[in-house]
Amino acid sequence: MNAQGCLVFELKNDIRELAALSRHVEALGRQAGIPARTLLEVNLALDELFTNIITYGFPQGGEHRIRFHLRADPRRLTIVIEDEGVPFDPVACAPAQAPCPLEERRVGGLGLHLVRNLMDEMSYRRTQGKNVLTLRKRIERQEPPACEAG
Amino acid sequence: MNREADMEITEETRGNARLFRLQGRLDSNTSPALEQRLAEALSNGTRGVVIDFKHLDYISSAGLRVILKTAKALKRDNGKLLLCCMQDYVKEVFEIAGFDSFLPILPSPEDALREI
Numbered sequence: 001m002n003a004q005g006c007l008v009f010e011l012k013n014d015i016r017e018l019a020a021l022s023r024h025v026e027a028l029g030r031q032a033g034i035p036a037r038t039l040l041e042v043n044l045a046l047d048e049l050f051t052n053i054i055t056y057g058f059p060q061g062g063e064h065r066i067r068f069h070l071r072a073d074p075r076r077l078t079i080v081i082e083d084e085g086v087p088f089d090p091v092a093c094a095p096a097q098a099p100c101p102l103e104e105r106r107v108g109g110l111g112l113h114l115v116r117n118l119m120d121e122m123s124y125r126r127t128q129g130k131n132v133l134t135l136r137k138r139i140e141r142q143e144p145p146a147c148e149a150g
Numbered sequence: 151m152n153r154e155a156d157m158e159i160t161e162e163t164r165g166n167a168r169l170f171r172l173q174g175r176l177d178s179n180t181s182p183a184l185e186q187r188l189a190e191a192l193s194n195g196t197r198g199v200v201i202d203f204k205h206l207d208y209i210s211s212a213g214l215r216v217i218l219k220t221a222k223a224l225k226r227d228n229g230k231l232l233l234c235c236m237q238d239y240v241k242e243v244f245e246i247a248g249f250d251s252f253l254p255i256l257p258s259p260e261d262a263l264r265e266i
Binding site: 015016018019037040043044047048051111113114117118 | 156177178179208210211212214215239243246247
């Protein structure tokens with residue numbers, strides 16, 4: 001098992017691509033030996049961000065591509081998402097509401113609230129007509145077993 | 151690929167309640183199917199709904215929205231929504247979203263049905 005790995009892929013702005021997204025995340029996870037829980041959390045964060053991009057990013061319609069770079073280092077996963085949709089900074093987006101009674105609950109911002117809680121760092125820039133979002137997530141590994149002689 | 155197949159919904163009537171069992175992934179692809187099934191049950195007069203999450207491996211905000219919408223609709227009509235048997239990871243997502251503060255999560259369908 002190699003504790004590192006790198007994966008670059010593109011998805012169309014089609015909600016059915018969620019299946020491909022989770023397959024890619026799982027493939028990197030196997031390659032880099034990332035714990036299952038971490039993978040599920042990363043999968044969910046990317047699901048929310050991808051769903052946001054394809055729902056709000058292209059009001060003019062048409063086919064577009066969203067690019068993902070995933071890099072696994074021994075202790076950290078770095079993800080960059082690039083899209084050519086309308087400018088949108090999820091980092092500047094107001095945090096979700098504080099807990100409140102059921103009747104007053106609104107659903108807006110729930111996806112980004114999950115992303116903020118699941119990832120350790122998130123930074124945004126708009127460059128050359130693209131939204132570029134960088135995410136970081138610590139990989140909590142169990143201590144490796146003591147090395148055996150030989 | 152048909153993503154509908156990524157979630158299976160089975161339902162049965164138990165006393166006054168309707169019990170839904172979910173299997174697979176509840177995301178923006180599959181949540182419209184659940185939303186429709188729940189809306190049908192409510193429009194048929196169901197006021198007690200239990201959703202069994204035992205075999206649900208994944209939930210995103212799209213799934214949480216359907217749960218919230220159903221909880222609100224039932225509360226308006228003096229009905230009740232109860233959830234049971236959540237896997238740790240799905241429970242974690244509920245907790246991050248703060249949904250566990252107003253939706254009790256019970257250990258078994260029988261526990262949930264008793265509360266209806």
